[in-house]
Amino acid sequence: xxxxxxxxxxxxxxxxxxxxxxxxxxxxxxxxxxxxxxxxxxxxxxxxxxxxxxxxxxxxxxxxxxxxxxxxxxxxxxxxxxxxxxxxxxxxxxxxxxxxxxxxxxxxxxxxxxxxxxxxxxxxxxxxxxxxxxxxxxxxxxxxxxxxxxxxxxxxxxxxxxx
Amino acid sequence: xxxxxxxxxxxxxxxxxxxxxxxxxxxxxxxxxxxxxxxxxxxxxxxxxxxxxxxxxxxxxxxxxxxxxxxxxxxxxxxxxxxxxxxxxxxxxxxxxxxxxxxxxxxxxxxxxxxxxxxxxxxxxxx
Numbered sequence: 001x002x003x004x005x006x007x008x009x010x011x012x013x014x015x016x017x018x019x020x021x022x023x024x025x026x027x028x029x030x031x032x033x034x035x036x037x038x039x040x041x042x043x044x045x046x047x048x049x050x051x052x053x054x055x056x057x058x059x060x061x062x063x064x065x066x067x068x069x070x071x072x073x074x075x076x077x078x079x080x081x082x083x084x085x086x087x088x089x090x091x092x093x094x095x096x097x098x099x100x101x102x103x104x105x106x107x108x109x110x111x112x113x114x115x116x117x118x119x120x121x122x123x124x125x126x127x128x129x130x131x132x133x134x135x136x137x138x139x140x141x142x143x144x145x146x147x148x149x150x151x152x153x154x155x156x157x158x159x160x161x162x163x
Numbered sequence: 164x165x166x167x168x169x170x171x172x173x174x175x176x177x178x179x180x181x182x183x184x185x186x187x188x189x190x191x192x193x194x195x196x197x198x199x200x201x202x203x204x205x206x207x208x209x210x211x212x213x214x215x216x217x218x219x220x221x222x223x224x225x226x227x228x229x230x231x232x233x234x235x236x237x238x239x240x241x242x243x244x245x246x247x248x249x250x251x252x253x254x255x256x257x258x259x260x261x262x263x264x265x266x267x268x269x270x271x272x273x274x275x276x277x278x279x280x281x282x283x284x285x286x287x288x289x290x
Contacts, residue, residue, distance in 0.1 A: 125289075132288035139281045143261045149228075155262030156226060159275035160234055163241050163266070 165196045172208035176216055210253055211269065219249040223267045225276075227260035238266060 004011045147155070166174070171189070178185050193199055207223075214221035222242055224230060230238075239250040246268070263276030 128289050132285040135288060136281050136285045139284070140261075140278070143277050143281075144259065147262065152227060152262040155277065156228070156230075156264060157234070159263040160237055163238065163264075163273060163275055 165198070166192065168201050168204035168208045169212075171201075171205045172212040175205075175209060176212045210251070214251040217249070217251065219251045220246055220268050220270075222250050222252040223265075224252050224254045225257055225260060225265040225267070226254060227257060227262070229256050230254050230264070238264070242266065242268075 004014070171192075175185065175189065193202070211221045220242070222239070224235065224238055235252055235254060239252050242250045242252075261277040263274075263279065265276050265279065266273040
């Protein structure tokens with residue numbers, strides 16, 4: 001105490017100030033520091049939650065992007081398959097049409113060839129018929145007009161012998 | 164009842180009764196059925212039936228001029244040789260028939276006429 005006195009410090013005043021400080025400290029701690037810390041903690045928690053939500057949203061967004069990309073790829077594949085199928089079907093149909101047309105052309109060609117042959121045959125038959133009629137007529141006339149009765153009798157006798 | 168030429172021929176050949184009555188019925192039937200036009204056919208059938216009754220073959224010999232007896236005998240002999248049966252023939256004269264003859268029986272025809280040869284040539288040319 002004496003030392004304090006020697007230094008010019010009033011210990012009573014110092015004690016009072018210490019008490020005042022402690023009272024102030026307790027009051028500050030209770031009414032200011034704790035609420036502020038709590039508020040800060042709350043804020044920090046909120047920020048953490050927000051960050052987590054943002055992170056989750058980002059992840060969800062990425063996932064949605066991936067899903068969208070998958071869906072888009074799938075749709076593209078399906079569209080491509082449909083296109084390929086349509087092309088194949090169109091190609092098959094075209095082949096069928098070409099094949100049918102070729103068969104029809106072949107039939108027409110055959111028919112035309114047969115018709116041509118038939119016409120030729122008909123013309124040949126008609127010509128042969130005409131020729132044979134002419135020959136018959138000519139020979140008939142020769143027999144009827146050119147042979148005498150004695151010639152005919154002679155020929156008849158020959159025919160009887162040849163029987 | 165209307166009869167065919169063959170039926171008339173059969174009746175006329177097979178009936179041994181009264182010939183006068185048969186002839187009368189025959190003419191009556193022809194008149195009734197308006198069959199005078201069938202008379203040549205009936206006569207032809209009669210020839211065939213007569214030949215059949217006598218176990219012979221009837222042959223028609225077609226020619227432009229009437230054939231001599233020798234010629235007919237020659238033809239009959241050849242036919243008998245061919246068919247191994249007795250032949251009763253009839254020479255039918257056809258105008259504009261041409262040289263040669265045609266011999267016809269129920270079963271066969273021998274065509275040695277000029278027209279027959281021409282027909283053969285015609286067929287050959289047409290084929």
